[in-house]
Amino acid sequence: MKIIIRRRFVEPPYLKFTLTILAIIISLIISMLIIYATASIPPTKFLYSIYSGLIDPSTLRYLIPLTLSGLGLILPYKAGVWNIGSEGQLLAGAIATTYIALYILPKNIVGYIGIPIILIASVLAGGGYALIAGYLKAKFNLNEILSTLMLNYIMIGLGNYLVYGPWRGETQYGYPRTDIIPNQLWINPIQFGGINVNPVFIPTIIIVAAAMHYLFKNTRIGYEIKVYGLNPDAALHSGISKTKIILVTMFLSGALAGLAGAAEILSIHRQLIRVQDVSAGYGYMAILVTWLSRMDPLATILSGYLVSALIASGYTLQIIAGLTIGAVNLFVGGLLILTTALDFLLKYEVKLKW
Amino acid sequence: MNMDKEPLLFIHNLSKEFGPIKALKNVSINFRRGEIHIILGENGAGKTTLAKILAGIYRIDSGDIILDGRKIRIRNTKDSLKNGIAIVSQYPKLIEQLTVAENLLLAMDKYGYLNTTKSIEKDAKEIINRYGLNIDLNKKVYTLSFSERQRVEILKALLLKPKVLILDEPTTLLTDKEKLHLYKFINSLRNEGRLIIVITHRIDEALNIGDRITILRNGEVITTIDKKNANKEMIIHEMFGATVEKEKQLKLSKRNGPGDTVLSVVGVDIYDDYGNKILENITLELREGEIHGVFGLAGSGLKELGETLYGLREYSGGKITILGQDLRRIDRDEMANMVGYIPDNILKSLILDLNIEQNYRVKQRLWRIQENYMEHIINKFRIKAESLKQNAGTLSGGNLQKLAVSREIILKPKILIAINPTKALDHISIETLHNIFMEYINEGGSILLLSEDINEVIDISDIVSVITKRKLRTLERGINKREHVLELLA
Numbered sequence: 001m002k003i004i005i006r007r008r009f010v011e012p013p014y015l016k017f018t019l020t021i022l023a024i025i026i027s028l029i030i031s032m033l034i035i036y037a038t039a040s041i042p043p044t045k046f047l048y049s050i051y052s053g054l055i056d057p058s059t060l061r062y063l064i065p066l067t068l069s070g071l072g073l074i075l076p077y078k079a080g081v082w083n084i085g086s087e088g089q090l091l092a093g094a095i096a097t098t099y100i101a102l103y104i105l106p107k108n109i110v111g112y113i114g115i116p117i118i119l120i121a122s123v124l125a126g127g128g129y130a131l132i133a134g135y136l137k138a139k140f141n142l143n144e145i146l147s148t149l150m151l152n153y154i155m156i157g158l159g160n161y162l163v164y165g166p167w168r169g170e171t172q173y174g175y176p177r178t179d180i181i182p183n184q185l186w187i188n189p190i191q192f193g194g195i196n197v198n199p200v201f202i203p204t205i206i207i208v209a210a211a212m213h214y215l216f217k218n219t220r221i222g223y224e225i226k227v228y229g230l231n232p233d234a235a236l237h238s239g240i241s242k243t244k245i246i247l248v249t250m251f252l253s254g255a256l257a258g259l260a261g262a263a264e265i266l267s268i269h270r271q272l273i274r275v276q277d278v279s280a281g282y283g284y285m286a287i288l289v290t291w292l293s294r295m296d297p298l299a300t301i302l303s304g305y306l307v308s309a310l311i312a313s314g315y316t317l318q319i320i321a322g323l324t325i326g327a328v329n330l331f332v333g334g335l336l337i338l339t340t341a342l343d344f345l346l347k348y349e350v351k352l353k354w
Numbered sequence: 355m356n357m358d359k360e361p362l363l364f365i366h367n368l369s370k371e372f373g374p375i376k377a378l379k380n381v382s383i384n385f386r387r388g389e390i391h392i393i394l395g396e397n398g399a400g401k402t403t404l405a406k407i408l409a410g411i412y413r414i415d416s417g418d419i420i421l422d423g424r425k426i427r428i429r430n431t432k433d434s435l436k437n438g439i440a441i442v443s444q445y446p447k448l449i450e451q452l453t454v455a456e457n458l459l460l461a462m463d464k465y466g467y468l469n470t471t472k473s474i475e476k477d478a479k480e481i482i483n484r485y486g487l488n489i490d491l492n493k494k495v496y497t498l499s500f501s502e503r504q505r506v507e508i509l510k511a512l513l514l515k516p517k518v519l520i521l522d523e524p525t526t527l528l529t530d531k532e533k534l535h536l537y538k539f540i541n542s543l544r545n546e547g548r549l550i551i552v553i554t555h556r557i558d559e560a561l562n563i564g565d566r567i568t569i570l571r572n573g574e575v576i577t578t579i580d581k582k583n584a585n586k587e588m589i590i591h592e593m594f595g596a597t598v599e600k601e602k603q604l605k606l607s608k609r610n611g612p613g614d615t616v617l618s619v620v621g622v623d624i625y626d627d628y629g630n631k632i633l634e635n636i637t638l639e640l641r642e643g644e645i646h647g648v649f650g651l652a653g654s655g656l657k658e659l660g661e662t663l664y665g666l667r668e669y670s671g672g673k674i675t676i677l678g679q680d681l682r683r684i685d686r687d688e689m690a691n692m693v694g695y696i697p698d699n700i701l702k703s704l705i706l707d708l709n710i711e712q713n714y715r716v717k718q719r720l721w722r723i724q725e726n727y728m729e730h731i732i733n734k735f736r737i738k739a740e741s742l743k744q745n746a747g748t749l750s751g752g753n754l755q756k757l758a759v760s761r762e763i764i765l766k767p768k769i770l771i772a773i774n775p776t777k778a779l780d781h782i783s784i785e786t787l788h789n790i791f792m793e794y795i796n797e798g799g800s801i802l803l804l805s806e807d808i809n810e811v812i813d814i815s816d817i818v819s820v821i822t823k824r825k826l827r828t829l830e831r832g833i834n835k836r837e838h839v840l841e842l843l844a
Contacts, residue, residue: 227716233701239691
């Protein structure tokens with residue numbers, strides 16, 4: 001038998017989609033088998049909990065931070081700039097949100113003035129924080145993987161310093177939390193077709209995804225980002241500015257993560273708590289969301305929903321099967337590896353010859 | 355004497371294709387022990403391909419190589435050295451920052467891993483003395499002139515005690531005096547019973563030093579003749595066949611005189627990737643409507659010079675002015691609009707994963723280019739493609755190069771900077787590109803041609819500069835005879 005591997009010159013239609021579905025199915029089977037072998041949980045129970053996550057209304061709660069950050073990551077990733085600092089950028093947004101809501105805005109400000117101010121501040125904070133790594137890369141060619149990762153820990157340290165120290169709330173009985181933000185600044189879900197939908201952030205996700213789809217399909221800057229990612233040398237030689245690409249993609253990416261941070265505070269926590277519990281790993285999970293969508297903005301909504309459902313089903317698994325969240329991480333990890341591995345088939349054609 | 359003339363190396367029905375190009379077609383040649391065998395042909399006839407096959411750089415598609423009556427397989431350069439075949443390539447490939455002895459050591463793995471250059475010095479000195487090569491083993495390579503470098507290459511080959519020594523266009527960069535020295539030296543090697551294969555396109559040289567001459571044309575052996583039966587007229591006829599008249603259509607194009615200065619460099623130092631100064635105190639001028647050819651060897655700083663002028667590298671010292679503006683004040687997209695640029699490697703210019711149309715649109719001012727205009731360009735530049743939607747990765751090297759050049763000059767920038775634009779192209783593509791360059795010049799463009807190919811520089815330039823020993827020297831306008839270039843190199 002001979003295996004012939006040839007580089008593809010034209011990608012067949014729907015191949016990306018087919019491979020993603022294939023990755024989901026294979027990783028599902030693998031995790032079912034491992035869980036059955038190690039914990040004797042029958043596959044039906046596992047499948048049921050995944051299913052319950054898919055229809056669980058609380059899935060939308062995870063969808064917001066994951067999809068917003070995930071959409072943001074598409075921009076630098078398309079340009080080959082590996083921002084893994086969503087976690088820190090999200091926290092920058094959350095901290096800015098709390099600061100503006102508690103210390104800057106007058107206590108009696110009306111929501112439709114206060115909320116936009118807060119959202120703008122969170123966008124600037126997240127984007128600005130990402131720009132630090134972006135600037136260091138553009139100017140000094142500092143590896144952004146390292147700098148964004150390290151900046152995550154700096155922001156975690158800063159956030160915890162604030163909640164344990166100067167910002168610790170007077171009404172919180174000494175717990176490491178800030179005071180609750182004024183309730184006219186809360187963004188509460190509204191009933192929509194029987195489920196709770198966030199009236200600000202769900203529409204924002206749809207608008208951002210559509211705008212990014214347009215950006216990459218029809219605009220010069222979207223094309224420049226793509227070209228820079230495919231071949232930085234060629235981009236440079238054609239007059240595309242490296243500095244501009246890196247700064248723009250990093251800023252927008254951080255801005256969307258910052259917005260996710262605002263969403264967590266305004267819609268969920270309503271105060272700044274220990275920051276590990278605010279970001280809760282969404283910044284890292286967002287990498288998976290982006291990867292799973294193969295950097296397609298519209299598909300990111302779907303992959304964001306899938307990953308959110310998996311998180312929700314993790315809680316179901318704990319209840320019905322006594323498993324920890326690790327069971328879901330097994331599935332998520334398998335999915336990430338398989339998606340990456342199957343990418344080989346996108347670039348190369350494999351034929352068996354007997 | 356008769357014993358010396360027995361066959362040593364026999365190649366039989368050798369074929370080699372590069373995609374659609376048949377470089378060698380069923381080539382059979384019989385080489386004898388103790389002869390100087392000339393492989394003669396014009397550019398693109400397949401001479402260098404043949405040499406590279408014997409040296410293990412290319413693999414054959416089909417055919418046999420028989421050495422000493424035994425069939426051998428040459429899959430890589432090691433196989434070829436093992437069988438006693440050594441090559442001295444046209445342009446020496448030495449490491450600039452190392453000494454001669456260190457370069458020699460790199461080429462010999464039989465001297466083991468832990469040895470210092472001492473182990474090699476004894477053998478090297480013996481060869482230097484025997485043939486009068488005149489090489490200082492402790493000199494750094496970047497201080498050597500071209501002919502010294504070539505002697506280092508020859509020394510490197512001789513250290514391997516080869517049965518067969520191949521010299522690829524050995525006199526390209528030698529002055530007349532150096533040539534005579536080389537010829538004498540080749541003779542003495544022949545008299546020791548080795549087979550010397552000399553690749554050349556120069557008929558006089560072939561008649562001067564060869565014992566037998568094999569003429570190649572379009573990848574086929576036309577004939578093998580003894581020197582005593584050969585004369586110039588018949589060789590010309592065999593070499594060019596019926597194609598003599600179409601030879602130099604380049605010369606027909608009429609040029610305008612030089613106009614205003616469009617690019618000037620005054621006293622600038624240029625650095626390589628590691629921050630070492632690779633060129634010192636460069637002064638250079640490009641005028642409108644002319645081709646300024648700069649010749650330099652690989653690694654001499656040509657690439658770095660081109661990249662610096664296009665604003666891709668830091669420089670120090672003097673001043674670079676492009677169309678009246680200080681280079682440091684020009685930002686990237688402005689530069690891309692003012693100056694066309696062909697990098698040393700096509701992969702730095704084109705994106706193989708994108709199609710032809712998308713590759714044009716990479717350039718900002720071509721963002722809204724019409725499809726029918728693109729088709730017009732493709733026809734004009736004779737780019738062989740089935741459609742605009744074809745991935746660039748499916749095009750051949752020559753067509754990719756033409757695509758890159760066309761993209762850079764359709765907007766008629768005032769200046770085109772080209773680094774080795776015809777390297778690795780077949781002679782037909784080279785001719786097409788040179789004609790495109792001429793047309794562009796006649797429309798008022800100016801080209802800074804940075805090339806490792808001395809013939810290209812001499813053939814199409816109006817004014818010539820030479821990079822040697824970290825300096826750039828410009829010949830007087832109009833003086834671009836090869837002898838003058840070589841004098842500077844010596």
